[in-house]
Amino acid sequence: MDWSGSVAEDVSAPPMRWWGWGDPARAPELPPHALRYLSARLGHQPRASPPVALASARLPRSALAPGALEALRAIVDEGAVRDDHAERVAHAAGRGYPDLVRLRSGELEAAPDAVVLPGSHDQVRRLLELCAERSVAVVPFGGGTSVVGGVAPLRGAHEAVLALDTRRMGEVIDLDPTSLTVDVEGGMRAPALERYLQARALTLGHFPQSFEHVSLGGCVATRSAGQASSGYGSIEKMVLGLRLAAPAGDIELPAVPATAAGPGLRQLLVGSEGTLGVIDRIALRVRPAPRERIYEGFFFTDFGAGVQALRSLAQQHAMPEVARLSDERETRTSLKLAGGGKAKDRLGRAYLGVRGYGDGCLAILGFEGAGRELAERRRRARALVRGGGGLAVGRSPGEAWARSRFTAPYLRDELLTHGILAETLETAAQWSDLGRLHGEVGRAITHALSACGTPGLVMCHVSHLYETGASLYFTFLAPRREEDEIGQWRAVKQAASRAIVGGGGTITHHHAVGRDHAPWMRAEVGAVSLSALRALKRELDPPAIMNPGKLLGD
Ligand SMILES: Cc1cc2nc3c(=O)[nH]c(=O)nc-3n(C[C@H](O)[C@H](O)[C@H](O)COP(=O)(O)OP(=O)(O)OC[C@H]3O[C@@H](n4cnc5c(N)ncnc54)[C@H](O)[C@@H]3O)c2cc1C
Numbered sequence: 114m115d116w117s118g119s120v121a122e123d124v125s126a127p128p129m130r131w132w133g134w135g136d137p138a139r140a141p142e143l144p145p146h147a148l149r150y151l152s153a154r155l156g157h158q159p160r161a162s163p164p165v166a167l168a169s170a171r172l173p174r175s176a177l178a179p180g181a182l183e184a185l186r187a188i189v190d191e192g193a194v195r196d197d198h199a200e201r202v203a204h205a206a207g208r209g210y211p212d213l214v215r216l217r218s219g220e221l222e223a224a225p226d227a228v229v230l231p232g233s234h235d236q237v238r239r240l241l242e243l244c245a246e247r248s249v250a251v252v253p254f255g256g257g258t259s260v261v262g263g264v265a266p267l268r269g270a271h272e273a274v275l276a277l278d279t280r281r282m283g284e285v286i287d288l289d290p291t292s293l294t295v296d297v298e299g300g301m302r303a304p305a306l307e308r309y310l311q312a313r314a315l316t317l318g319h320f321p322q323s324f325e326h327v328s329l330g331g332c333v334a335t336r337s338a339g340q341a342s343s344g345y346g347s348i349e350k351m352v353l354g355l356r357l358a359a360p361a362g363d364i365e366l367p368a369v370p371a372t373a374a375g376p377g378l379r380q381l382l383v384g385s386e387g388t389l390g391v392i393d394r395i396a397l398r399v400r401p402a403p404r405e406r407i408y409e410g411f412f413f414t415d416f417g418a419g420v421q422a423l424r425s426l427a428q429q430h431a432m433p434e435v436a437r438l439s440d441e442r443e444t445r446t447s448l449k450l451a452g453g454g455k456a457k458d459r460l461g462r463a464y465l466g467v468r469g470y471g472d473g474c475l476a477i478l479g480f481e482g483a484g485r486e487l488a489e490r491r492r493r494a495r496a497l498v499r500g501g502g503g504l505a506v507g508r509s510p511g512e513a514w515a516r517s518r519f520t521a522p523y524l525r526d527e528l529l530t531h532g533i534l535a536e537t538l539e540t541a542a543q544w545s546d547l548g549r550l551h552g553e554v555g556r557a558i559t560h561a562l563s564a565c566g567t568p569g570l571v572m573c574h575v576s577h578l579y580e581t582g583a584s585l586y587f588t589f590l591a592p593r594r595e596e597d598e599i600g601q602w603r604a605v606k607q608a609a610s611r612a613i614v615g616g617g618g619t620i621t622h623h624h625a626v627g628r629d630h631a632p633w634m635r636a637e638v639g640a641v642s643l644s645a646l647r648a649l650k651r652e653l654d655p656p657a658i659m660n661p662g663k664l665l666g667d
Pocket of ligand 1: 208209252253254259264326329330331335339340385388393623625663
């Protein structure tokens with residue numbers, strides 16, 4: 114991708130591999146033993162399925178009316194309107210499985226007619242006015258990491274569609290070290306903000322697995338949750354104020370610690386997924402950076418015992434910052450993939466077997482903080498975990514997780530290259546429903562894969578703890594069904610979504626709604642809530658140009 118151009122690019126927005134995940138210069142390899150294990154487990158003969166060359170990705174011709182590009186260029190700076198092949202491909206899809214399948218095959222279902230990169234609030238406002246006038250749909254585009262079709266370039270009833278990329282609006286506006294708040298532009302990338310804060314001994318504490326690429330505006334627009342959300346809270350807890358540039362005008366909500374001034378307007382905009390306007394300024398709470406991080410492993414004899422132990426941590430106010438519990442299959446698979454049969458790992462497994470934890474579940478608990486407070490919280494948590502049957506296995510599993518916490522998306526690309534489907538989906542439910550839901554959703558995915566003729570491996574972990582419940586995060590692998598890959602994915606997605614909604618879970622804990630979950634919104638919130646949300650959209654976006662087809666459906 115050519116990142117040069119006459120516009121001064123925001124260097125804090127790193128380039129993304131056009132057909133997959135992450136830094137194009139970084140290519141973690143799937144170790145041979147891992148591919149052998151997974152292939153045997155899936156009854157799959159690895160086959161090379163590399164992506165096509167960028168030049169052969171097929172795009173529809175730009176549908177922008179004559180003169181539209183010039184009108185856009187009159188608003189933003191020189192070079193900030195792009196309609197070249199590479200830029201349109203880069204904004205044609207997010208990073209869910211169907212996106213990856215389409216990108217890798219070069220068979221894109223759609224592409225934005227152009228990409229605009231505004232550099233200021235005033236430019237965003239004028240762009241929205243122009244798009245309303247000319248019937249052009251607008252898809253706000255942050256890091257482009259949506260896994261639910263949130264950035265799919267749908268035009269709805271409009272003539273054309275633009276991707277409004279926020280990467281040039283990536284600055285810190287203000288830091289208030291007394292109040293511990295920071296004001297940023299909506300396109301600021303999470304790593305750039307974290308670097309800025311860490312230089313001042315502060316942290317936001319928001320680390321989704323997609324951290325390398327996400328924008329803060331995108332995180333806020335999707336109600337994102339980071340891997341340390343049990344301790345720091347998800348993004349909705351961090352947003353104190355924001356500005357939304359909507360076609361009808363601006364909403365500006367300043368940073369306040371709390372307010373009783375009517376319903377929570379901030380929370381109505383958090384999770385609005387670009388359907389109401391562009392979030393171009395955000396005030397966030399920050400915290401002192403932890404001086405110490407201790408990530409450690411515990412084994413439980415089974416998933417149920419582990420879930421009970423996590424519940425006691427959440428309900429007895431001994432929550433670590435990071436808490437994840439893998440089920441039996443995820444534990445077994447991750448040990449196999451990590452170990453590679455080394456003598457030390459065989460010894461470790463033998464030790465677990467002797468203690469009765471051989472087929473058990475691994476939990477990672479991560480404590481962040483400093484001094485006595487950290488030591489005391491960790492002591493209480495360890496006592497609760499031990500009391501719940503947990504076996505402490507030291508820091509190496511926790512440190513291994515911390516080292517590789519952002520690697521999985523790169524490995525997913527490798528799996529696809531070897532002919533293996535790898536996808537994830539998630540939900541959250543109350544503690545009393547969690548065990549049952551785990552079983553029901555897992556079975557639904559398993560049956561759907563078998564019905565496609567591609568029996569697979571279904572794994573799950575609990576993460577993101579709350580006093581009243583937690584999230585379940587499923588990963589499934591199966592041979593790619595070459596003749597109908599999207600159909601295979603859709604069959605599984607529908608079966609899992611039915612099981613989630615029928616079993617008392619939410620359709621999404623943190624991936625958001627986008628296009629993929631929109632059909633489930635009625636079941637999630639009910640018909641009256643849905644029409645109330647649609648009424649809000651009509652008010653803020655009368656020409657209905659903002660991100661058509663997402664969140665609320667058509
Ligand atoms: C490998 C991988 C791992 C992931 N892990 C996590 C995880 O741990 N936790 C998690 O919460 N999510 C995760 N996600 C999902 C995704 O990263 C989040 O939804 C993230 O918040 C999206 O941020 P983004 O900047 O990439 O937004 P984009 O993908 O660009 O956009 C997402 C949605 O927000 C809208 N939007 C973007 N910017 C703005 C703006 N400024 N104003 C208004 N609307 C806007 C878009 O129109 C779209 O609807 C993961 C995704 C991948 C691919």
